Amino acid sequence: MLFPYLYRTRFDDTLAFFHPLTFDVLFMKGEPDDAAVEETAALAGLSRHWCVEEDFSYDSYIDGFLSDTFYGRIDIRILKMFTTTKCNLNCAYCLIEKNLETRGKKCRNLSLEDAEGVIDRFSRLCRSQDRAKRTIMLYGGEPLMNRETVFAVIRKIRHMEKEDAFNGPVEIDLECNGTLVTEDDAVFLREHGVFILISIDGIREVHDTYRRTRDGKGSYEAARAGYETLIRAGCTAVISSVFTDRYAENLDACLSAMTQDLKPKSIGLNLFHVLEEREIENDHTMDLMDRYEQAFLKAREEGLYIEHIMRRIRPLADKKIRVSDCGACGSRIVSDVEGRIGICEGLVGDDRYFLKREDYADVKKDPEFRRWSVRTPLKMEGCIGCRAMGICGGGCVSNALRQNHELYSPDRYICESSKMFTDLALKIWWNTVKAVMEEKKETVHLLSDEERGSLLGVLQRSFDIPLQTVSKQFEKRIR
Numbered sequence: 001m002l003f004p005y006l007y008r009t010r011f012d013d014t015l016a017f018f019h020p021l022t023f024d025v026l027f028m029k030g031e032p033d034d035a036a037v038e039e040t041a042a043l044a045g046l047s048r049h050w051c052v053e054e055d056f057s058y059d060s061y062i063d064g065f066l067s068d069t070f071y072g073r074i075d076i077r078i079l080k081m082f083t084t085t086k087c088n089l090n091c092a093y094c095l096i097e098k099n100l101e102t103r104g105k106k107c108r109n110l111s112l113e114d115a116e117g118v119i120d121r122f123s124r125l126c127r128s129q130d131r132a133k134r135t136i137m138l139y140g141g142e143p144l145m146n147r148e149t150v151f152a153v154i155r156k157i158r159h160m161e162k163e164d165a166f167n168g169p170v171e172i173d174l175e176c177n178g179t180l181v182t183e184d185d186a187v188f189l190r191e192h193g194v195f196i197l198i199s200i201d202g203i204r205e206v207h208d209t210y211r212r213t214r215d216g217k218g219s220y221e222a223a224r225a226g227y228e229t230l231i232r233a234g235c236t237a238v239i240s241s242v243f244t245d246r247y248a249e250n251l252d253a254c255l256s257a258m259t260q261d262l263k264p265k266s267i268g269l270n271l272f273h274v275l276e277e278r279e280i281e282n283d284h285t286m287d288l289m290d291r292y293e294q295a296f297l298k299a300r301e302e303g304l305y306i307e308h309i310m311r312r313i314r315p316l317a318d319k320k321i322r323v324s325d326c327g328a329c330g331s332r333i334v335s336d337v338e339g340r341i342g343i344c345e346g347l348v349g350d351d352r353y354f355l356k357r358e359d360y361a362d363v364k365k366d367p368e369f370r371r372w373s374v375r376t377p378l379k380m381e382g383c384i385g386c387r388a389m390g391i392c393g394g395g396c397v398s399n400a401l402r403q404n405h406e407l408y409s410p411d412r413y414i415c416e417s418s419k420m421f422t423d424l425a426l427k428i429w430w431n432t433v434k435a436v437m438e439e440k441k442e443t444v445h446l447l448s449d450e451e452r453g454s455l456l457g458v459l460q461r462s463f464d465i466p467l468q469t470v471s472k473q474f475e476k477r478i479r
């Protein structure tokens with residue numbers, strides 16, 4: 001029989017059949033019945049995943065695949081380190097500061113002593129695990145509010161790395177708002193091989209709507225100056241943005257500012273992180289999906305790599321399942337400003353999730369880490385059989401918890417956008433294939449690898465930008 005979760009959609013007189021885990025697409029004219037599809041799939045060499053036994057068990061099928069992935073493993077490769085929770089800005093949608101306020105926590109800097117303790121313990125953990133590339137993300141608040149500690153940590157990491165203290169090379173990423181970057185900082189960061197992510201929301205009018213200083217002034221000029229200082233110094237700096245209502249309204253201008261003016265190698269375009277017990281001003285994410293789709297269409301024409309969208313597109317282009325969407329599902333620890341360890345930055349300040357640990361390997365026995373390590377849409381009720389189950393990874397766990405109060409449930413924002421991008425991919429592929437079918441008078445057509453590539457437009461497949469190891473680690477092809 002046919003694999004039970006093939007997705008079918010019609011284009012003109014042609015039905016498209018899409019396998020949500022192998023991403024193969026078969027176009028067939030007319031109204032073929034299951035037997036005809038099965039026969040065609042077999043002739044196209046797709047039997048292995050398209051034609052299954054009558055007693056097919058999805059659970060065994062997917063468990064076989066997952067056993068060869070990170071699923072259920074706690075193999076920590078990423079340290080996300082809060083260097084401070086203080087910030088010179090007061091962005092309207094800040095996940096960290098707003099949640100800390102709700103949780104009654106004061107903002108403060110990480111001390112040098114605690115910072116060194118975190119790095120030493122992370123190194124011990126890395127040495128107790130298999131060799132692998134590590135990623136240390138220096139985060140805040142605004143990390144440059146605690147510049148001396150941040151720079152001391154960077155020096156220490158690079159020094160320890162030379163002695164192979166992390167059992168693998170280390171990528172260091174600094175996530176900052178750009179406004180405090182000096183020429184000296186830029187030289188230091190370049191010399192120490194630090195990748196920098198600067199928060200800029202497109203153009204001044206958009207950026208300054210929500211990213212304001214504490215006394216209500218816009219921060220665009222200063223953020224942009226910081227970015228330019230880094231680029232002039234030869235740093236690898238990219239731009240991270242939030243997809244707000246204002247960004248959506250000014251989409252063309254925002255993306256043109258990236259492709260024609262600032263020209264970063266890539267940008268992030270985050271959908272909102274949901275806050276604990278409070279609404280974000282003007283969060284209309286669900287109504288802005290068509291604009292998010294437009295962002296990708298423009299980006300694929302102009303060669304702008306939008307990391308958060310490519311997390312959905314890349315699996316479709318490379319035929320790799322995205323098992324989970326966030327390192328918090330088994331490969332990441334987060335340290336807070338008191339040197340405690342937790343699972344997710346969205347939960348910082350919540351004492352149930354952040355604990356003092358002498359031995360970081362203890363997280364491997366922690367029930368919460370274990371529960372998160374098996375969170376994948378491939379096993380979630382309500383997700384199994386969804387056309388986008390191979391690309392969404394279930395989205396942000398913290399969002400799912402806030403939106404549904406249930407760990408094994410979808411992040412609604414990523415869910416909606418993943419379905420949308422699946423439909424868009426099928427539409428793009430159909431537009432690529434239909435002329436070929438007409439010209440050759442074909443009644444059946446299997447999407448070729450070359451045709452699959454049309455999804456990417458002029459986008460490059462991969463290049464040297466921050467956080468790519470982290471972003472791709474949960475992507476794997478089903479054999």
Ligand code: SF4
Nearest residue numbers: 383386389392410415
């Ligand atoms: S989270 Fe949404 S997109 Fe992902 S599998 Fe579940 S229902 Fe589908």
Ligand code: SF4
Nearest residue numbers: 326344346396397398
């Ligand atoms: S679950 Fe969401 S908030 Fe938490 S670490 Fe992952 S992406 Fe960030």
